Amino acid sequence: MRFLSESPWYPTALLPGKNLHWKGLDSNSARAVLSDSGYSVSAVFTFGAGGCSSACAALLPGKQRVLMKKIVIFTDLDGSLLHPRTYSFDAALPALNLINEKRISLVLCSSKTRAEIEAYRARLGNSHPFISENGGGIFIPGGYFLNGNIGEKKPATYHVVALGKPYEEIRKTFTDLRDLLRIKVKGFGDMNAEDIAELTGLTFEEASLAKLRDFGEPFVFEEGPREEFLEAIEENGLHWTEGRLHHILGDNDKGKAVNILKGLFEGEVGKIHTVGLGDGFNDLPMLKEVDRPVLIPKEDGSYDPRVTLPNVIKAEGIGPTGWNKAIIDLLK
Ligand SMILES: [Mg+2]
Numbered sequence: 001m002r003f004l005s006e007s008p009w010y011p012t013a014l015l016p017g018k019n020l021h022w023k024g025l026d027s028n029s030a031r032a033v034l035s036d037s038g039y040s041v042s043a044v045f046t047f048g049a050g051g052c053s054s055a056c057a058a059l060l061p062g063k064q065r066v067l068m069k070k071i072v073i074f075t076d077l078d079g080s081l082l083h084p085r086t087y088s089f090d091a092a093l094p095a096l097n098l099i100n101e102k103r104i105s106l107v108l109c110s111s112k113t114r115a116e117i118e119a120y121r122a123r124l125g126n127s128h129p130f131i132s133e134n135g136g137g138i139f140i141p142g143g144y145f146l147n148g149n150i151g152e153k154k155p156a157t158y159h160v161v162a163l164g165k166p167y168e169e170i171r172k173t174f175t176d177l178r179d180l181l182r183i184k185v186k187g188f189g190d191m192n193a194e195d196i197a198e199l200t201g202l203t204f205e206e207a208s209l210a211k212l213r214d215f216g217e218p219f220v221f222e223e224g225p226r227e228e229f230l231e232a233i234e235e236n237g238l239h240w241t242e243g244r245l246h247h248i249l250g251d252n253d254k255g256k257a258v259n260i261l262k263g264l265f266e267g268e269v270g271k272i273h274t275v276g277l278g279d280g281f282n283d284l285p286m287l288k289e290v291d292r293p294v295l296i297p298k299e300d301g302s303y304d305p306r307v308t309l310p311n312v313i314k315a316e317g318i319g320p321t322g323w324n325k326a327i328i329d330l331l332k
Helices: 002-009 090-101 114-124 167-181 193-200 204-210 227-235 254-269 281-289 319-331
Strands: 020-026 029-036 039-047 053-059 065-068 070-075 105-109 130-132 137-141 158-162 185-187 216-221 239-242 246-249 272-278 292-295
Touching (some): 105 114, 114 137, 130 254, 137 254, 167 185, 167 216, 167 227, 193 204, 227 239, 254 272, 254 281, 272 281, 272 319, 281 292, 292 319
Parallel strands (some): 070 105, 105 130, 272 292
Antiparallel strands (some): 029 039, 039 053, 053 065, 185 216
């Protein structure tokens, strides 16, 4: 029984043979029957997008049910999977390879725009859903969730769940409040790609992608943070959060988006086990939603004091170094 439950980790063991027979049940699942020395056990395997086994529910002859939970990892990018200054994920390659080997779903969940995240998905070879602009948008590749009938069955297209308010609306409130309160704040809408590259350390090309905003405006205080500006944002029906920069946004956060995706995964494969990794205040709602929250330290080695959760794991190492070690420790 244990052999069948663990066999998705080494799928060649599941090739049909003298002792192993398969029977298709529907377009997403099949039953494997293993026979040896007069005993037989069977297991139902469910397959997700790409043909990978995404869950296994095995039945002992006595009808005892054994479940192997699917793991889904949600991760922040800047300062977490990506180094806070160089934006490199190289130090996390061992853990990324392990995630691929184990066919675990890695969901990127960032304050970055759709276009920026798409560039990182291509570099990482990642084809899972992703969350943009602090939970403003959830992008699900077509056909990814077959049971929930989410998305057309064309992987090149997305089903988009928009939780954020339109950028134009947010930008107007931002400029109205700035004019009203006469506070020196500057948003990405006031900057060209060179300015953003200089502020953030992104390349010119990356900074151009960072300007393609759908759901929120990153901004900086030019003369130090002003509490009254943040309060005015809330009083005017919008919200703010803080990652590398401050952000003004609608009624969305990373946690709400993670919660929706968790529901979609569970509709597909049953109960899942979730891990979340982040380094900032804007990651707190996401970390609250997962079973194993991991807090990555800032470049100076400190942990964001606002992220206080009883079960949080404090990663050891900056950005992708801490990310790598935390994931390997959790998966081994
Ligand atoms: Mg971050």
